[in-house]
Amino acid sequence: ALDAADGLLAAATDRQRASEVLARHSLARVGHQEYGRRLALEFGDPLPPAVVLVPSTAHYSWQKICRALGIGSDQLRYVPVDRRFRIDVEALERLLAELAASRTPVLAAVAVVGTTEESAVDPVDRMLAARQRAGREHGLAFALHADAAWGGYAISITRAADGSRRDLAAARAEAAPHAWPSPEVWRALIAVEGTDSVTIDPHKFGFVPYPAGAVLFRDLRVRELVATDAPYVFHDESPASLAAIGPYILEGSKPGAAAAAVWLSHRVLPLDGEGHGRLIGATARGALALHRRLAAGDFGPFRVVTLPEPDLNIVCFGVRHPRFAALEEANAFVAAVHARMSIAPGRPPREVDFVVTRTLLREADYGAAPLPLLELLGWSADDYRRAGGVAVLRCTVMNPFVAEPRGRTDFVEAFAAALREVFDEVLAVSPGTAA
C-alpha cells in the first residue's frame, strides 16, 4: 500500500495536492465511523470486521491496543499454542484459510518472542513462511509483527562482534553443559529481521531500568502514517525539528534519561554475542540450571513438576503432595507459597530471600498445552476443566551469575532448600490441607 501511494505521488503533476488528497481519505483523518459508511455506500454489503491474530499466550496489552484503536477486542483471534507454549503454526494456517473463505480481512498476525509467563519463543521463521503461503494460496496480505518486548535482546547472541551472523554451534558451545539455545529458538530469533515491525523493551532482557521502550518499523514510511503533522511543516519551519519524535509518538514529550541510558548501555555492551549476548547467555544458563535442579526432585513428600525447558529465562513448575485431594487444593497451595515468597505490605524485602510469582494456566486460554504437566502431577483433563486452570510457580531468572556462583552461595541449591522449607511451612498452616 505504501508503494502504491508512492507510485501515485510520483505520477502526480502536483505532488503536494496529491499528498493532500491521499491524506483526506486516510483512516486517521476520516475515522472508523465515516470510513465504514463510505465503504458501504461504495461497495454495498460491508465486509466483516478486520481481525488481528495472536497466540493464546499473548500479553493482555493486545486487548488494550485493539480496544484503544477502535478495532475492538472481539476482533482479536487467539491461535492455540503447542506443548512448548509456542504458537501452533498448523492451527494458524487453518485459521487463515477459514478467514480467507469468509472474506474476513486480516490486519496483522503477531509472533511473541518470549511470552510473559513462560518466555516461549514463537517459530517466527515458520510464521513468515505461513504468511507467504497465505498470500500465494488465498491472496491474503497482512503485517507480521514480532512482540519481542520480553525476548528481543536475545537476538544479540546471533551476531559476532563484526556484525556478521554467528553459527549456532558457537553459541551453544558457550552455553555448555546446557544446550542453549535450541535450534528452533535460534531460527526464530534470526527470523525476527524478516517481520514488518518489532516491539522491544530495554527494561526487560535489556537490563536497563524503566521507562524506555521501542517499536521498530522495517519501512520508515510507516512513520508518516502515524505522524500528526505533515512532514513539510517541519521542513519549512525548523530543520532541527526533523530529529524530534513528538509527531510520531503518543506522548509528544518524554524524559531523555531513559534513552540516554539505553544508548550508553549499548555502547558499553554492544548488541552482539561477545557483548550483551554474553549476559543473555549466562542468564539463560542460570535458568536451565534452575530448571534441571527443580526437575531433579528431592523435595521429600512434595513432587515438583517443571514445564518443558524454557526457551529463554523463565522457569515454571507445579507442585503435588499426597494430601492434595483435588486440583483446586493444589492451586490454593501454590497461591499460599506465592504469598509467602512475595514482598507484601508489612513484610520488608530483606525478609524474603527468594521471590517467586504465580501464574494460572487457564483452560480457556491455554487449551491442551498444560496436559503433559497435569498428567505428571497426577491430575486429569476433567480436573483441569473443573478447576478452570492449573496454577504454577514462576521464577524469572534475571541474574547472569546464577549458573556460576562466584561467592559462597549456590543460588540454585539455596532456592531449592528455601522452597522445600516454605512448602513444609505452608502445608503445616494451610487449613485446606490439615485434614
Added chain:
Amino acid sequence: ALDAADGLLAAATDRQRASEVLARHSLARVGHQEYGRRLALEFGDPLPPAVVLVPSTAHYSWQKICRALGIGSDQLRYVPVDRRFRIDVEALERLLAELAASRTPVLAAVAVVGTTEESAVDPVDRMLAARQRAGREHGLAFALHADAAWGGYAISITRAADGSRRDLAAARAEAAPHAWPSPEVWRALIAVEGTDSVTIDPHKFGFVPYPAGAVLFRDLRVRELVATDAPYVFHDESPASLAAIGPYILEGSKPGAAAAAVWLSHRVLPLDGEGHGRLIGATARGALALHRRLAAGDFGPFRVVTLPEPDLNIVCFGVRHPRFAALEEANAFVAAVHARMSIAPGRPPREVDFVVTRTLLREADYGAAPLPLLELLGWSADDYRRAGGVAVLRCTVMNPFVAEPRGRTDFVEAFAAALREVFDEVLAVSPGTAA
C-alpha cells in the same frame, strides 16, 4: 449512561450475566466497524460521525488522540478564540446549535486551562453554563473535559491551607503590585471542579520533572470503561492487585519514582494558596513584571509589542523595525532571534544567557485573534493572510524569583538588555534586512 448501566445491573437477577451481556455490546469489544454496521442495520440511515469540540489553540495532541482512537481527526471541530486567546463561548454555542440541527452527535468539548503557546485560560465556568443550555435547548449531552496539563496546578491558589475556598481579594493582595489573577481566570480555575475529567501534568506548573502525568475522572466508574480485565478477575485471584493501575492505563507498567516524587512534593508544598500556590503566584508575578517591562519599550529603533497580559506565565511578543518592508521579513527576523537565543548543536547551554521560543500564530488556526497585535506592529490583515501568520517570541517564566530578585541580577532588566543586543546583532548580519 453509567447510571443507566448501573440501574440495569441492579435490576438483573443474575448480575454477572447481565454484566457480561453489557460488555458484549461495548464499543471497546465490538469495535467501530461492527458497531457502525449494527447501528445502520438497526436504524437505517447512519448518523454523521460524532465530533469533539476544542478551541483553536488546543494542543496538537488532540489530533493524535482522535486519530489513535479511531474517531478521525476530521471530527475535531475547532472553535475560534477571542483576543485574549480564550475560547469564544458565543461561537461555541452557535456551533452546538448547528450540530444539534444536523443531528451530529457531540462526544466531548474541551476547555484548555493554560494554552501551550499563550497560557490562556478558557472560561470554564461559561463553558459549563453553555453545556447546560445546550442540554436544555437542544437535548445535547456530552462530556466537558478540562485540558489543564499546563495550568491545572494554578488551582492551588484558590484554596486555603484548611481546604476551604479563599477569596479573590486575598489572592490578589499577595500578587500586588501586579493584579493577578484576573476575575475571569479565577472563576475559570474554580470551575474546573465542575468538569467531567481533567488532565494535569506535574512536569509543567507542578515543578516536578518528567514523566508524571494524570487524567482525573469525576466518576470512578469511568475506570471500568477503559479497564481491560473485568474487576472480579482481580478480586478472585489476588486482592493486592486492586491497587494496581495496569488494567486502566495504556502502558501497563511504568516507573514508580515519578509518582513518588509528585507525592513527596505535595507533602512538602501542599496544594493550597500557602503552599504550592505561593510558587504559582510568584511565577505569575514574574511573568507580569516581564510583560510590563517589554511593553514599556526602550528598544531603540525596534518596537516590541506584547500580546495581552498572560493569564498564567507565558509572555509572547512581536517585533518591528523601520527597515522591515513586509511581515515575512519580520517573521524571518523573529526566527533569527529565536535561533540566536536557543540551545543548538555546537552551542553549549552556558553560552546562552536567556532562552526564548518562537510561535507562528497561523491565520488558519488563530483567525482574528492576533489582529490587535498586527495593528500595533503596523501590519494589515492582508499582510497577515499573505504571510500565513505572524511570528512572536515566547518567554515561559518558570522561575518564581524573577519578580523579586534576591541576588545581584535583575533578570527582567537583564533579559531586556540581552534582547536588545541580539536584535542589533541579528539586524546587522541578516541579509534580508541589509538593504
